[in-house]
Amino acid sequence: MQEISWNQAIELGSPYPYTLLVTLDKAGKPNIMGLSWWTIVSWDPQMMAVSVAKRNYSHDCLKHCKEFVICFPSKGQEKGAWLCGTKSGRDIDKFEQGGFTPIPAKNVKPPLIQGSTVAFECKVINDVDTGDHTLFIADIVGLHGSPDSKEHLFSVHYSKLVSIGSNGTCDFDIEFK
Ligand SMILES: Cc1cc2nc3c(=O)[nH]c(=O)nc-3n(C[C@H](O)[C@H](O)[C@H](O)COP(=O)(O)O)c2cc1C
Numbered sequence: 001m002q003e004i005s006w007n008q009a010i011e012l013g014s015p016y017p018y019t020l021l022v023t024l025d026k027a028g029k030p031n032i033m034g035l036s037w038w039t040i041v042s043w044d045p046q047m048m049a050v051s052v053a054k055r056n057y058s059h060d061c062l063k064h065c066k067e068f069v070i071c072f073p074s075k076g077q078e079k080g081a082w083l084c085g086t087k088s089g090r091d092i093d094k095f096e097q098g099g100f101t102p103i104p105a106k107n108v109k110p111p112l113i114q115g116s117t118v119a120f121e122c123k124v125i126n127d128v129d130t131g132d133h134t135l136f137i138a139d140i141v142g143l144h145g146s147p148d149s150k151e152h153l154f155s156v157h158y159s160k161l162v163s164i165g166s167n168g169t170c171d172f173d174i175e176f177k
Contacts, residue, residue: 015154020084021050022069022102022110023061030102030111032094033058034085036155037133038070046140048122051133057089062136066124067108071116075151107141117152118145 016036037051073081080098102111121142
């Protein structure tokens with residue numbers, strides 16, 4: 001092993017499943033942001049945390065709305081999903097320009113994105129300042145999925161996947177060019 005840069009560490013630590021964070025702005029308009037820094041943080045009760053940059057429009061939306069939906073975009077939604085990670089909802093309507101269809105959630109105000117592999121409805125219960133980001137910690141209050149559309153997207157720098165089998169062996173090993 002050797003000492004490496006931050007960028008190399010991020011790349012070697014990949015893949016990071018690429019998700020879409022859906023919130024509402026102060027006017028009640030839905031916005032979508034690309035987000036790789038998410039994690040489940042409790043099994044019982046079911047909880048999730050997301051790390052959102054303070055400069056992002058979604059940060060303002062979350063502070064105000066205190067609810068969000070995490071959607072895993074499925075294969076075929078990559079073009080719109082990339083737009084959501086590179087353009088701000090301050091400037092454009094990402095549902096419209098990303099070609100996404102909102103559908104009502106069951107227990108939160110922000111909508112789900114039709115066709116997502118899986119969607120988690122979340123209510124923020126706490127937030128923690130983490131440098132240039134804020135970590136929003138939330139209860140998961142609703143679950144939706146598309147069992148027939150299992151393939152979802154991973155973020156940039158994804159180069160290799162090795163699946164760990166239940167007995168600690170490798171089930172499969174894929175290289176991406
Ligand atoms: C692959 C990828 C992963 C990203 N992950 C995050 C993330 O975890 N947290 C974050 O705050 N921004 C993340 N971003 C950046 C935001 O998606 C981007 O700044 C977006 O334009 C913010 O939109 P908004 O201003 O509408 O909130 C990511 C972008 C990409 C392309």
